[in-house]
Amino acid sequence: MGKRNQGQGEDGAVTDTTIAPWYRRVVRWGQTNLTELDPIRYDDQWWRQHWRRTRIQGVIVNAGGIVAYYPSAHPLHHRAEFLGDRDLYGDIVAAAREEGLAVLARMDSNRAHERFFIEHPDWFARDMTGTPYREGDLYVSCVNSPYYDDYLPGILREIIERSHPEGVTDNSWSGLDRNHICYCANCRRRFQAATGTHLPTTKDWENTAYRQWIVWNYARRIEIWDINNRTTKQAGGPDCLWLGMNSGDIAAQCVRFRDYKAICERADIVMLDSQARSTTRGFQSNGEMGKLIHGLLGWEKLVPESMAMYGAGQPTFRVGSKPEPEARMWALEGFAGGIQPWWHHIGAYHEDRRQYRTAEPLFSWHEANEQFLFNRTPVATVGLVWSQPNTDFYGRDAAEERVSLPERGVAQALLRARIPYLPIHADHIDRDSGDLALLILPNLGSMSDEQCAAVRRFVERGGGLLATGESSLYNEWGDVRSDFALADLFSVSASGTYHGSSNAAAASWETWGKHTYLRISPELRAGVYGPQTGAEPEVTTDRHAVLVGFGETDILPFAGRLEVVRVTGAAEVPLTYVPPFPIYPPETAWMRYPTSDVPALVLNEQRSGRVAYLAADIDRCFGRDNLPDHADLLANLVRWAAHGRIPLRVEGPGLIDCHLYHQQGRLILHIVNLTSAGTWRAPIHELIPVGPLTVRLQFSDGKEGVTARSLVSSSNVDVRMEAGWAVVTVPSVMDHEVIVVS
Numbered sequence: 001m002g003k004r005n006q007g008q009g010e011d012g013a014v015t016d017t018t019i020a021p022w023y024r025r026v027v028r029w030g031q032t033n034l035t036e037l038d039p040i041r042y043d044d045q046w047w048r049q050h051w052r053r054t055r056i057q058g059v060i061v062n063a064g065g066i067v068a069y070y071p072s073a074h075p076l077h078h079r080a081e082f083l084g085d086r087d088l089y090g091d092i093v094a095a096a097r098e099e100g101l102a103v104l105a106r107m108d109s110n111r112a113h114e115r116f117f118i119e120h121p122d123w124f125a126r127d128m129t130g131t132p133y134r135e136g137d138l139y140v141s142c143v144n145s146p147y148y149d150d151y152l153p154g155i156l157r158e159i160i161e162r163s164h165p166e167g168v169t170d171n172s173w174s175g176l177d178r179n180h181i182c183y184c185a186n187c188r189r190r191f192q193a194a195t196g197t198h199l200p201t202t203k204d205w206e207n208t209a210y211r212q213w214i215v216w217n218y219a220r221r222i223e224i225w226d227i228n229n230r231t232t233k234q235a236g237g238p239d240c241l242w243l244g245m246n247s248g249d250i251a252a253q254c255v256r257f258r259d260y261k262a263i264c265e266r267a268d269i270v271m272l273d274s275q276a277r278s279t280t281r282g283f284q285s286n287g288e289m290g291k292l293i294h295g296l297l298g299w300e301k302l303v304p305e306s307m308a309m310y311g312a313g314q315p316t317f318r319v320g321s322k323p324e325p326e327a328r329m330w331a332l333e334g335f336a337g338g339i340q341p342w343w344h345h346i347g348a349y350h351e352d353r354r355q356y357r358t359a360e361p362l363f364s365w366h367e368a369n370e371q372f373l374f375n376r377t378p379v380a381t382v383g384l385v386w387s388q389p390n391t392d393f394y395g396r397d398a399a400e401e402r403v404s405l406p407e408r409g410v411a412q413a414l415l416r417a418r419i420p421y422l423p424i425h426a427d428h429i430d431r432d433s434g435d436l437a438l439l440i441l442p443n444l445g446s447m448s449d450e451q452c453a454a455v456r457r458f459v460e461r462g463g464g465l466l467a468t469g470e471s472s473l474y475n476e477w478g479d480v481r482s483d484f485a486l487a488d489l490f491s492v493s494a495s496g497t498y499h500g501s502s503n504a505a506a507a508s509w510e511t512w513g514k515h516t517y518l519r520i521s522p523e524l525r526a527g528v529y530g531p532q533t534g535a536e537p538e539v540t541t542d543r544h545a546v547l548v549g550f551g552e553t554d555i556l557p558f559a560g561r562l563e564v565v566r567v568t569g570a571a572e573v574p575l576t577y578v579p580p581f582p583i584y585p586p587e588t589a590w591m592r593y594p595t596s597d598v599p600a601l602v603l604n605e606q607r608s609g610r611v612a613y614l615a616a617d618i619d620r621c622f623g624r625d626n627l628p629d630h631a632d633l634l635a636n637l638v639r640w641a642a643h644g645r646i647p648l649r650v651e652g653p654g655l656i657d658c659h660l661y662h663q664q665g666r667l668i669l670h671i672v673n674l675t676s677a678g679t680w681r682a683p684i685h686e687l688i689p690v691g692p693l694t695v696r697l698q699f700s701d702g703k704e705g706v707t708a709r710s711l712v713s714s715s716n717v718d719v720r721m722e723a724g725w726a727v728v729t730v731p732s733v734m735d736h737e738v739i740v741v742s
């Protein structure tokens with residue numbers, strides 16, 4: 001994005017109109033999230049130096065909401081305890097202008113102090129008994145009250161008129177979450193007017209009023225998004241955007257009624273508030289989330305992400321430093337997924353000064369290589385289908401088990417196999433599947449008829465399909481259908497029953513309910529169970545392609561839930577179910593029913609595309625249990641159903657996450673090294689190099705004279721063309737590497 005001619009207008013704002021608007025050009029942000037003590041200790045000169053050191057182009061400055069950092073004319077707008085008559089917000093904005101930085105005014109609008117509640121008791125959320133909802137000593141404002149319709153727009157106008165920020169971003173903008181129903185007079189009246197019925201009295205997903213309440217809540221948040229944007233644009237001009245911050249986790253967005261698809265349809269930029277990894281989701285969730293959001297928003301737009309320099313996570317240390325490798329790997333996964341860095345400190349003064357060292361090398365590398373990090377499109381042939389309504393209406397109160405674990409299991413298996421993939425929204429299958437060889441439905445239970453029709457069209461066009469578990473068995477409200485809507489594609493019909501359990505807690509030595517296996521079907525295996533008689537273990541080599549690598553076993557561990565289905569068309573059943581048998585005492589651990597006719601995997605090629613249906617929830621099992629057999633089986637199924645159409649092959653040791661892009665006649669490959677004892681237990685302590693890696697990239701633009709360079713080790717690397725593939729040797733990868741082949 002390079003250097004630009006930035007001038008300053010009379011109000012001090014950056015006003016050069018020949019360049020792209022701020023939301024298309026500011027790619028590095030910083031945020032010193034002020035505490036109420038900071039008005040008396042904020043060191044302007046020190047922070048200016050830090051802005052310069054870290055090469056940021058924009059700052060996010062606390063303005064108002066719960067706490068005001070300027071002398072607001074609104075008497076109920078609570079001033080920071082140590083603010084006095086100072087305008088700390090205005091002072092920081094002025095400094096930012098002198099440094100040529102863009103400014104986003106930060107708000108936090110979801111709660112207020114007791115004095116506010118006493119003066120406007122009808123603006124606050126209440127439970128069924130009329131008791132106000134409180135968080136600590138603050139009161140939760142109701143999204144359906146004049147607090148959101150009148151008061152907040154007034155605050156936005158005041159901030160914009162005082163300081164002319166580029167825009168406003170709000171930390172916690174969407175009010176009370178799904179776990180609390182507000183029964184205030186405003187909510188009662190508005191819900192009745194919108195739906196003709198009373199507010200639900202309990203959480204009940206089968207209840208029509210409860211479902212209407214969910215939909216009504218989502219709609220109100222989008223309405224607030226639009227009201228706030230009208231306000232900021234009216235006060236500050238067409239580029240003065242209002243941006244609620246959003247989460248890096250779909251289930252969390254559901255709980256807060258934030259419809260990612262609807263938000264991205266109206267947003268010019270997404271301010272992503274996803275500050276740290278969780279041990280269960282891994283660093284890779286950041287790269288995946290970048291791709292998911294860009295899939296909704298468009299790849300030409302930006303997704304800056306608040307990255308905690310402090311000890312965010314479990315436990316949290318607001319004024320302690322996050323271990324540097326932990327912060328670094330989160331940021332690098334973000335870069336790989338098209339996310340822009342935004343450092344975030346809590347408070348303006350720190351005794352643990354190590355956190356000030358974290359951003360500089362990351363942000364400097366980002367600046368030096370930004371020509372390769374934007375204006376590019378992802379290259380992948382595998383689409384992982386998702387939708388937020390599925391998380392709501394199929395996932396309900398068990399979204400982790402029903403939705404997140406299967407999806408994570410597939411994603412992790414793809415990562416492990418170095419197979420590039422993209423999250424594809426179920427409403428965008430027709431639009432986004434043009435370059436895809438395969439769609440995956442990871443237990444995507446809730447699907448509309450139209451979404452199912454799009455999947456069918458994809459397969460009719462020759463696309464492959466891998467579906468698992470209850471995919472398409474429920475409609476968009478989460479009501480069960482009499483059969484899979486995609487039963488014809490799967491070549492099975494549902495029985496309405498299942499074996500085993502999706503719940504990890506069901507495992508126990510005494511109950512042995514999860515001591516189950518999958519049997520490689522007798523006609524597809526060489527021998528029967530029993531002792532090997534030869535000196536060497538028997539290896540079967542003539543099995544189906546989806547069983548590659550399993551030549552020395554006739555069974556696979558399972559321990560999951562299996563949908564009982566009937567095969568209805570011409571199909572192969574390479575795996576069947578072995579029912580549970582005792583674990584303990586060991587004398588009893590022998591198979592009572594070594595074989596069964598219960599299908600675990602059904603393959604068919606009746607249509608143009610290959611279809612694999614996994615009745616066994618191998619995706620959820622891998623997400624939960626991390627068994628290599630499950631990941632290998634998933635990768636085999638992907639390669640088979642995609643007819644081998646995978647544009648990347650990487651050989652070499654280690655757990656590495658590969659993100660591939662195309663940009664103006666060149667390919668850009670991010671390799672993120674997740675090989676560490678700390679990968680599945682935050683925080684990571686040290687980085688462990690892997691290599692050499694042999695990378696093969698399908699490169700239709702490739703010709704003799706192809707060159708490759710590495711953007712991290714900063715050297716040219718060996719590359720040669722082999723029948724349409726560029727073959728690159730990467731000697732070693734410490735934290736990450738980016739290879740550019742042109």
Ligand SMILES: [Zn+2]
Nearest residue numbers: 142182184187
């Ligand atoms: Zn209310």
